[in-house]
Each structure stands twice: as structure tokens, then as C-alpha cells.
Amino acid sequence: MVQPFIRLEHINHQYSGGNKALVDINLSLSAEEFTVLIGPSGAGKSTLMRVLNGLVRPTSGTVWIENVPITVVPERTVRLERRRIGMVFQQFNLVRRLSALENVLLGRLGFMPTWQSTLKRYSRADRELAMGLLERVGLADHAWQRADTLSGGQQQRVGIARALAQQPRLILADEPISALDPKSAEGVMDLLRDIQERDGIAVIANLHFLETVREYAARVIALKKGAVVFDGRLEELTEAVTRELYYGEKAAQPQYASQASELNVALESR
């Protein structure tokens, strides 16, 4: 067993004035497998991802990144650790008025002195890295195009290149394909799988379609009402588990039986 990159111990989180978003989460994550996070809307998936890179400080519990307990160290130290964790977003979140290349270079900001980044003096190595990454995601020809003029699928691939520019140990992908058409979605998922397999970068993706989950996941973690209700290999994820996850007790009643078999359809319309 490889030393886990991230460890969560007894994580609880409650937004100010809100419900409990995370309840006693204990997890270890390493770079060996493609991990998929599932769970109904509001289960706390996005919150968990932001706890993993320190964007959200949990109310209690400890997050270890390698050997740094990022929940107790000052924000400055959290930022340094965060540099090795890339993040991919549902709405891509590219800086719209910058070019694709400049967006990829954003991934280098954390490693640059302030004066250099302010003057946009990216090193030759950084520029070559960014250009190479754009080539890898198939967008070398679009390097100088403004980000908001790219198609959704192209924007997400720039988003992935930006995460890769951080030369990360881990990539968090929060619903990376929810805003994409099926073909672009497949391209993005293949790219993420390739990154995990070839570069040995851990990928945690939060997905809504069980079909996609079954195609890409090695390990599945299911959240419900802020708690981990399933954590295991894909093969162990039975229909009973998913039915319980999304439909709760109701699934046991006969009139929902047919619905359960059309789970993917139902999820798609959500």
C-alpha cells in the first residue's frame, strides 16, 4: 500500500447558519485509482472537494496533505499545498477575457514571485509547458483565442490543461462533464482517465450519470446527507446500493421498481 496523498480524519463541516454539509468523513486517497464521488444533489460532494484543497476549512477534523495538516496551519501554508492540487469545474471557470494560453498559465501563478506574475513575465519553461499542455489536450491551434469564444468542450479541456500546469499530485473534478454534450463529455472523461493512468496523477471526479461512473471509476465513494454511505471498488457498487442512495426507502415500494431500473434516465433528467 502506497502512502496516501490525502487523509481525512473525522471531518465535519457546517456552513454558517446552514445544515451540516459533511458528517464524520474518514478517507484516504492515493494516486493509484480513478475515484468517483457520487451522491444526490446537496449531499456535500462539492463541499468535500473544497475541503480536500483547503478552499473550505471544515468546522472540525483534520485534513492531511502528505504530512501537512492543512486544517491547522495558516492560510499561507495551505496555499503552498494547494498548488499541487488541480481543480476542474462544472462551469469551466476560465478567465473569460484571457486567451486559452494565458488561462493555462494561471496554473503557474502559485509558483511565481508576485512582481513577475503582475507583469505577466512567465518563464520560458512555463510557456513551453503551457503550450505543450494545450497540444496534449488538442488545442494548440487555439492558444491565442479568447477563452469565452471557445466551445464548452474546448473550454473544459483548457480547464484541464490549467490544472495540469500546476504539475499536480491530484486533480479534483467537480462535475466536469455536467455542462457538456455527450461527445465532448466522452473526450473530457477519456482525457482525465489518460491523465490518471499515464501520468499517475490521482483523479477524483464527481459524476451524476451512473453509466459514466461504471465506465471510468475504479473506486467509488458515495455521499448522502454529508456522510459516506459507500466506499469501495466499482464491482461492489450494486444496483441496490445506488437505488438506496438516490431513492432512499421509497425504492423498496413496488411502484418504484420500474423506475429504479431506469435509474440513468431518471438521473439524466435531473
Next chain:
Amino acid sequence: MAAISNKPVSTEPPASVHARRRWTLVMWIGIAAVFYWSTFGTELSLHRLLLGLGESWRYLFGSPDRPGSGFFPPDFSRLPVYLDQMLLTVKMAIWGTGAAVVMAIPLSFLAASNTSPHPVIYQITRRILDLMRGLNEFVLALIFVAAVGLGPFPGIIALAVHTAGILAKLFAEGIEGVDHGQLEAVRAAGSTRFQIFTHGVWPQIVPHVISMSLYRFESNVRAATVLGLVGAGGIGFYITEAIRGFDNRAACAILIVILASVFLVDFLGAKIRERLT
């Protein structure tokens, strides 16, 4: 489906509607009272308005028994001086606005609720901006002339201080309207707070910053034309001089120069702002 009932429908509005109507009435009475109160001491009178119209006409076009006492035809004999002074006035507006933009950018960062490092800093900055905006450029010019002496320089400082207050507030509103997703992405890459501003906030507000700065520049050209009245440089001094010396035809020429310049600046500004969007 329920059957349509025969119960008579009441058109009587609920009590809350009555209460609202009462408030509307109270509000109108209040407004009328404020206007009535404001007539005292302001010497409002329709009679004087009509008389004044006649006098103004005679002042503008000259009294028949004193030929040449009106504003027309304008006297352009000192046009080169007026143009030179108008250019100086525009230069004052350029530096006043430029210095204001430079001050307003860091201030707006502190005065925007989503980028301010601390609520206390936010509040303090907002109050400072209120002060800067609260005194108009003319009043500020009076103070700075007293402090640093006559000339365009105190005029520029006055414009800069007042405009910085206005622009910082406008920029801060722009910052508060940025898309947070883009900021979160820059932050998630491990950027510092300052880098989030330079690479996440700044690209989003650039068009807003340019557009607002141009708009304030146009407005500052107009404001700078009166600063000369208090000795703070520019063409305003020549207007006072002409009117005090009853040289109305020269005053008319100056006013035409001012109007032409203001129209030109507004036109160019509008053209540039159009390009931005």
C-alpha cells in the same frame, strides 16, 4: 377538478392594500410639504421670474440705448489665448483623472466587499471615499489654492481627490459584480490574494474601469472650466475676467470655445466607449 362555486367573489382588497394606499397618500403630502418649506428664503416668485427673463434678454442681446453691450457678436480677437487656456484646462482634466484612476484602483480593492481583506478596512475605506466625494471639486480647489497657492496644480489635486472618491466607488461596484467562479479557479491554483486580484478580478473589470474613467474625464473637462474662478488655473479665470470687465462679447467667445471643446471631448469619449463593448 373542483366545480365552479357560486359563492359571490369579493373585490374588497385586504387590509394590507389599504395600509399601502394610506402610506402613498402620506408620502405625497410629505413631498408637497418639503417643497413648500423650501420656498422660504429662496425668494421664489413667478413675478420675478418673468421680470428676470426680460432682463436676461437685455443682458444677452444688449440694451437698445447702449449698442455693443450684449454678448453678440462674439469677439474672437484673443482666440489664441482662449484656445491655449482651453488646452491647459483639458490637460488639467487629463492629469486630474489619471491620478484619480491610479489612486482609485487600490482603494476600490479595499472598498469592495468581496476583495477587502477585512470588514473594518472595508468600512474605513468606504468612509474615506465618502469624504473624498462629499466635497465637490470647486470647494476642494478653494482649499488647495489656499494651501499651495494659485495655479493649475491645486486644481489638478482637487480634481484628482474628488474623482478618486467617485471612481473607487464605481470600480468597487464593478469588483463586487465579478464572476466568482473565475476567482475560485485562480484561487484553487494556489494563487495569493494579490494574484487573484491581478489575474482573476482585473481582467474582468478592465472594460468597466476604462469606460468609467473616460466618463469621468469628460465630466472633469467640464468641471475644470470653472476651477479658474477660484484661481486654480484654466480658462475659468478668463470668463470671470471678461464678465467682471463687462466685456460680454469676449465672454461669449470663451463660452463658445468651451462648448465646442466639451462637445468634442464628449463625442470622442463616447466613440471610444462604444468600441469597448
